[in-house]
Amino acid sequence: MSATQFTDVMSRLAAGLAVLTVRSGSGTPCGLLVSSLASYSTRPPSVLVSIARSSRSWQWLVEGAPFGTHLLARGDEDTARVFAGRSADKFARLDWDWDDGVPRLRHSPVYLRCTVAARFDHGDHTVVIGDVGGGRCAETDPLVYYRRAYDWRLRRP
Template identity: 60%
Template sequence: MTATENVAAALPVATFTDAMSRLVSGLAVVTTRQATGRPCGLLVSSICSYSVHPPSVLLVVDHASRCRDPLTHCAEFGVHLLGSAQERTARTFASRGADKFADVAWAWDGTVPRLGAAPIYLRCTATAVFDHGDHTVLIGEVTHTEVAEGEPLVCYQRQFDWRLKRNGVRHP
């Protein structure tokens, strides 16, 4: 066992996940097309800008996610940064429901399923995929961006109903 494995084995998982739940993070729905041609999508909070030259994002997907395989084999995917009005959408895409797109307005943007109401949309070309621990890291180069005004929907202490305002944080 390596020194890193020894440290990781000694770190209580509950303490680590509780600590990370206190990091305010944005919520995004990531979408792609499955090999069958059907759309798939999931909610992620582990997402960040990765590079400006070229414009890129980095996101992380649990190995247990049903969207992991389609995302690791896709050429393109969409990132939908959610606004405060999309709490229901966040809960839908966080669920293990069979058809997450059934009650959500969406359309095809080429091969990428695009949600209708998200204030920020990034169409990405997958450029790197690698596994680390129990997750897969996906890096995408942004090929198209659309931005509309609105308050972001964020996650704090496992709650999706926190909203940021320009003058500070408020919760329900």
């Protein structure tokens, strides 16, 4: 199967969207949009995420710096587009602060502060397992990525 065919097939898998944030080596915030985030373990609480090695944030995320995981909610399409893009300063127009060295998006309904517990390379990505050290969770409807669109939403009955 070609990469194009595989990408088309996988676009049919509905996925929640998350923004990963980390402090770069120069001390500035950086981040990216991911749809490849999953719960990994409850003991200890941890997440698994796949990060393209071509991402500008890749180096800081795999080197072991603490990072933030922000689950996006209905209405966060603009934030998704910012972090999917290649802007030099993705944080310029966002409401954010530092959580002890981790860039935290203030409006994000779900925020997890993570530390790298393990990682391995496969293909053109690195899989990172992050242990969750804390965070917050507010009730909300998720923003869902499906068929290459950010505007799909799941709603509670």
